Amino acid sequence: MFYAVVLAGGSGTRFWPKSRKDQPKQLLDIIGTSPLIAQTLERLEGLFTRERVLVVTQARQLEGVRRHIDLPEENLLGEPYSRNTAAAIGLAALELKRREGEEAVFAVLPSDHYIDDLDAFLKTLLLAKEVARMGFLVTIGIRPRYPETGYGYLELGEPLLDLGFQGIYHVKRFVEKPDLPTAARYVEQGTFLWNSGTFVWQVQTLLEAIARHLPDLHRGLQRIEQADHDPDEIERIYKDLPDISIDYGVMEKADNCAVVIGDYGWSDVGSWSALAELLEKDERGNVRRGEVVAVDCSNSVLYSDDGLIGALGLRDMVVVYSGGAVLVCPVERSQDVRKVVEKLKELGKERYL
Amino acid sequence: MFYAVVLAGGSGTRFWPKSRKDQPKQLLDIIGTSPLIAQTLERLEGLFTRERVLVVTQARQLEGVRRHIDLPEENLLGEPYSRNTAAAIGLAALELKRREGEEAVFAVLPSDHYIDDLDAFLKTLLLAKEVARMGFLVTIGIRPRYPETGYGYLELGEPLLDLGFQGIYHVKRFVEKPDLPTAARYVEQGTFLWNSGTFVWQVQTLLEAIARHLPDLHRGLQRIEQADHDPDEIERIYKDLPDISIDYGVMEKADNCAVVIGDYGWSDVGSWSALAELLEKDERGNVRRGEVVAVDCSNSVLYSDDGLIGALGLRDMVVVYSGGAVLVCPVERSQDVRKVVEKLKELGKERYL
Numbered sequence: 001m002f003y004a005v006v007l008a009g010g011s012g013t014r015f016w017p018k019s020r021k022d023q024p025k026q027l028l029d030i031i032g033t034s035p036l037i038a039q040t041l042e043r044l045e046g047l048f049t050r051e052r053v054l055v056v057t058q059a060r061q062l063e064g065v066r067r068h069i070d071l072p073e074e075n076l077l078g079e080p081y082s083r084n085t086a087a088a089i090g091l092a093a094l095e096l097k098r099r100e101g102e103e104a105v106f107a108v109l110p111s112d113h114y115i116d117d118l119d120a121f122l123k124t125l126l127l128a129k130e131v132a133r134m135g136f137l138v139t140i141g142i143r144p145r146y147p148e149t150g151y152g153y154l155e156l157g158e159p160l161l162d163l164g165f166q167g168i169y170h171v172k173r174f175v176e177k178p179d180l181p182t183a184a185r186y187v188e189q190g191t192f193l194w195n196s197g198t199f200v201w202q203v204q205t206l207l208e209a210i211a212r213h214l215p216d217l218h219r220g221l222q223r224i225e226q227a228d229h230d231p232d233e234i235e236r237i238y239k240d241l242p243d244i245s246i247d248y249g250v251m252e253k254a255d256n257c258a259v260v261i262g263d264y265g266w267s268d269v270g271s272w273s274a275l276a277e278l279l280e281k282d283e284r285g286n287v288r289r290g291e292v293v294a295v296d297c298s299n300s301v302l303y304s305d306d307g308l309i310g311a312l313g314l315r316d317m318v319v320v321y322s323g324g325a326v327l328v329c330p331v332e333r334s335q336d337v338r339k340v341v342e343k344l345k346e347l348g349k350e351r352y353l
Numbered sequence: 354m355f356y357a358v359v360l361a362g363g364s365g366t367r368f369w370p371k372s373r374k375d376q377p378k379q380l381l382d383i384i385g386t387s388p389l390i391a392q393t394l395e396r397l398e399g400l401f402t403r404e405r406v407l408v409v410t411q412a413r414q415l416e417g418v419r420r421h422i423d424l425p426e427e428n429l430l431g432e433p434y435s436r437n438t439a440a441a442i443g444l445a446a447l448e449l450k451r452r453e454g455e456e457a458v459f460a461v462l463p464s465d466h467y468i469d470d471l472d473a474f475l476k477t478l479l480l481a482k483e484v485a486r487m488g489f490l491v492t493i494g495i496r497p498r499y500p501e502t503g504y505g506y507l508e509l510g511e512p513l514l515d516l517g518f519q520g521i522y523h524v525k526r527f528v529e530k531p532d533l534p535t536a537a538r539y540v541e542q543g544t545f546l547w548n549s550g551t552f553v554w555q556v557q558t559l560l561e562a563i564a565r566h567l568p569d570l571h572r573g574l575q576r577i578e579q580a581d582h583d584p585d586e587i588e589r590i591y592k593d594l595p596d597i598s599i600d601y602g603v604m605e606k607a608d609n610c611a612v613v614i615g616d617y618g619w620s621d622v623g624s625w626s627a628l629a630e631l632l633e634k635d636e637r638g639n640v641r642r643g644e645v646v647a648v649d650c651s652n653s654v655l656y657s658d659d660g661l662i663g664a665l666g667l668r669d670m671v672v673v674y675s676g677g678a679v680l681v682c683p684v685e686r687s688q689d690v691r692k693v694v695e696k697l698k699e700l701g702k703e704r705y706l
Contacts, residue, residue: 017663293700295689309678309679310369310690312692313686325660326657326672328663328667328681329666333665336666349644352660352663
């Protein structure tokens with residue numbers, strides 16, 4: 001049995017003002033004409049029937065998610081609290097263990113990433129499934145195209161299988177988001193990959209790794225199993241689960257990690273400037289969407305789904321006008337948009353959050 | 354008799370998106386809490402009764418002007434077409450000739466300028482009135498504080514009267530808006546003044562100068578006098594009046610120009626960046642108005658009377674959010690905002706004009 005578990009719990013402050021508390025990035029149609037989560041599920045259709053796709057999301061986002069996807073209701077798992085990826089994946093693993101037993105394999109996929117080459121993507125998942133059956137915690141690594149400091153990296157270890165057309169390696173180590181000189185060195189060395197946040201493993205491999213490296217989470221999951229679907233009890237237990245990512249809590253510590261190299265035009269679409277890389281540009285390198293009048297502008301992102309943007313003499317700027325709010329920042333600061341959102345929270349400007 | 358004629362015919366594209374076709378700069382409360390035209394009229398109260406103040410404006414702006422001022426209806430002169438300052442001033446001169454005769458003196462004042470020192474301003478007008486009675490076309494000149502390229506200049510000639518406390522000179526010549534090196538030279542030489550667009554003269558002096566230097570306008574005004582208030586006839590005549598400024602059409606050519614130096618903290622408030630000079634700044638040099646959240650911003654103008662502006666990492670930028678439209682430009686480009694407005698016209702985006 002092969003399942004897909006789509007993680008849709010992000011609150012997505014980096015696309016403010018278009019993303020809001022109840023309108024996170026995965027529900028936005030910032031690329032193409034449908035929300036990223038709908039594109040993610042569509043992508044999986046070639047490999048998974050609807051019954052074999054689970055979505056894990058925050059309980060209060062369930063309503064928004066339902067509007068954009070068509071899955072059996074029992075395949076939507078709502079987290080009572082937001083407790084990062086380790087807990088969310090653990091919850092999905094319990095559900096699959098109940099349904100299919102511990103030998104089932106599942107892929108974990110972010111709901112809000114961009115993938116260009118569908119065919120290559122699905123082939124990579126199939127390959128990763130085979131490696132997962134061998135008892136590995138498998139991650140999909142992407143060859144870095146430039147020294148991105150917003151991603152985690154992993155270092156390649158020994159080759160695990162030589163399939164010629166697609167590398168499969170042991171993972172030597174995972175590394176956190178590096179600074180720019182370190183990232184540049186990683187790119188130059190050629191033995192580091194971007195950690196794309198896409199994983200494949202058997203239920204038992206994952207649960208064993210959690211038991212070993214995250215005993216608190218392990219105990220919490222056991223209690224959830226015993227709670228026999230009592231929502232109040234599950235909510236109480238979930239609240240106390242450790243708030244930690246699967247990368248940090250499990251992958252960095254485990255010694256049975258493998259990596260399959262994915263080459264399918266991937267982006268995590270992590271900021272307005274990252275988005276700009278994926279959209280069509282005018283002859284002066286501007287991305288324009290919606291009602292925009294630009295005079296003497298270049299290499300800027302001018303995006304409105306509200307009123308009109310009049311831009312004059314801009315270089316490398318981001319201007320986004322959405323839902324009665326406007327963001328203006330240099331392209332190079334677009335990773336810091338959350339700082340604006342944090343300040344809005346401080347100031348209690350609820351209607352813009 | 355001493356009258357004030359306030360020119361309120363400007364269409365004011367330089368404050369887009371706050372200024373619009375039917376909401377020109379003089380009707381905006383961009384400084385203080387009342388529209389600039391209301392501030393202009395309030396300023397005149399110390400010297401003129403309401404009966405002695407005329408306002409000339411475009412007929413289609415009459416309604417908007419009425420809302421903000423309290424003058425006798427017969428003191429509002431509507432121009433059927435926009436024909437620049439020479440025609441507007443000529444129209445006012447005809448009205449005053451009819452009411453008070455040719456010896457009446459009147460001051461011409463823009464409706465949308467800023468004046469800091471009211472007392473000094475009124476004293477300057479009184480002094481200019483005395484010079485006007487001697488048969489001069491009097492202009493108020495301002496000592497340049499920096500090499501502004503957006504203003505016309507005038508060069509001082511021989512002293513006309515030595516009053517010690519306030520210089521009165523013949524005008525050697527008027528010069529059009531200079532380029533930056535020329536403006537810098539003017540400032541350094543110390544014998545050039547900014548032409549503030551404020552004039553004082555007798556009705557007969559002005560009408561004689563028009564007769565000599567703008568014979569077409571002279572003939573048009575004669576025909577308007579003979580039209581005996583027939584609005585259709587006046588409209589036909591007005592349509593054909595030359596579209597020329599009083600500076601270019603009369604002052605540059607006349608040999609009886611005098612200048613009184615005004616020292617009362619003057620600004621023509623000609624752009625968003627000029628406005629910023631007059632408004633309070635935060636500790637990092639930003640002007641903020643309305644709902645603004647700024648992170649790491651300096652020396653920027655952040656102005657909203659609509660929704661929220663979230664500004665991140667801006668240096669020397671203008672962001673204005675008004676009436677469902679947003680302007681973003683560097684401070685140094687704020688003189689070119691009309692280029693955005695022109696493009697909006699080209700594109701037929703009427704609702705934003």
